[in-house]
Amino acid sequence: GQQLNQSPQSMFIQEGEDVSMNCTSSSIFNTWLWYKQDPGEGPVLLIALYKAGELTSNGRLTAQFGITRKDSFLNISASIPSDVGIYFCAGSLISGGADGLTFGKGTHLIIQP
Amino acid sequence: GAVVSQHPSWVICKSGTSVKIECRSLDFQATTMFWYRQFPKQSLMLMATSNEGSKATYEQGVEKDKFLINHASLTLSTLTVTSAHPEDSSFYICSARDVGRTYNEQFFGPGTRLTVL
Numbered sequence: 001g002q003q004l005n006q007s008p009q010s011m012f013i014q015e016g017e018d019v020s021m022n023c024t025s026s027s028i029f030n031t032w033l034w035y036k037q038d039p040g041e042g043p044v045l046l047i048a049l050y051k052a053g054e055l056t057s058n059g060r061l062t063a064q065f066g067i068t069r070k071d072s073f074l075n076i077s078a079s080i081p082s083d084v085g086i087y088f089c090a091g092s093l094i095s096g097g098a099d100g101l102t103f104g105k106g107t108h109l110i111i112q113p
Numbered sequence: 114g115a116v117v118s119q120h121p122s123w124v125i126c127k128s129g130t131s132v133k134i135e136c137r138s139l140d141f142q143a144t145t146m147f148w149y150r151q152f153p154k155q156s157l158m159l160m161a162t163s164n165e166g167s168k169a170t171y172e173q174g175v176e177k178d179k180f181l182i183n184h185a186s187l188t189l190s191t192l193t194v195t196s197a198h199p200e201d202s203s204f205y206i207c208s209a210r211d212v213g214r215t216y217n218e219q220f221f222g223p224g225t226r227l228t229v230l
Contacts, residue, residue, distance in 0.1 A: 101147075103158075105156045
């Protein structure tokens with residue numbers, strides 16, 4: 001099946017720093033999604049990307065859907081303590097993310113005050 | 114809008130018993146729901162796709178007779194773990210697809226922590 005390679009696995013940063021993480025795949029996805037999961041909770045959608053090349057922002061978050069449809073990145077600017085958590089990328093073969101999603105292994109973000 | 118709930122939020126059961134987990138879309142109708150499983154410090158893995166009024170579709174390696182899925186209404190899907198064993202202990206998360214939205218986005222429930230003793 002499809003696999004998503006997400007990196008880095010974990011990040012230790014200072015408050016106020018920018019964060020960048022990415023996902024790559026050996027196969028094409030038609031929708032890329034980025035989620036944040038806090039301990040013991042379900043993932044919450046941060047940004048959804050529906051078109052190759054699309055660059056989308058949500059507050060301090062910016063994500064892009066790679067032109068090849070095989071990669072995506074998420075940037076967080078000026079990190080704050082509440083950004084701590086695990087970030088997952090997810091891909092969908094069906095445009096819009098209407099099928100079961102394939103998830104990356106997650107990036108654990110830790111912020112040092 | 115687009116709220117998905119799960120019940121219970123956590124459950125502890127003895128080995129060999131069955132456990133039912135409910136997934137509800139509270140403010141939208143969901144013809145399709147998905148069930149995922151997440152082991153500690155790992156990613157979410159799709160188990161099955163639940164379609165209202167029809168049989169669920171299971172991912173490769175997921176035993177359909179062990180993980181019974183019923184999607185009897187447009188707002189409720191249930192996952193029953195039959196004859197649970199300690200290796201079934203995991204975090205079970207459902208999602209529901211909102212066909213009323215432009216891109217049919219799916220929204221996740223808060224998860225159910227299952228511990229089998």
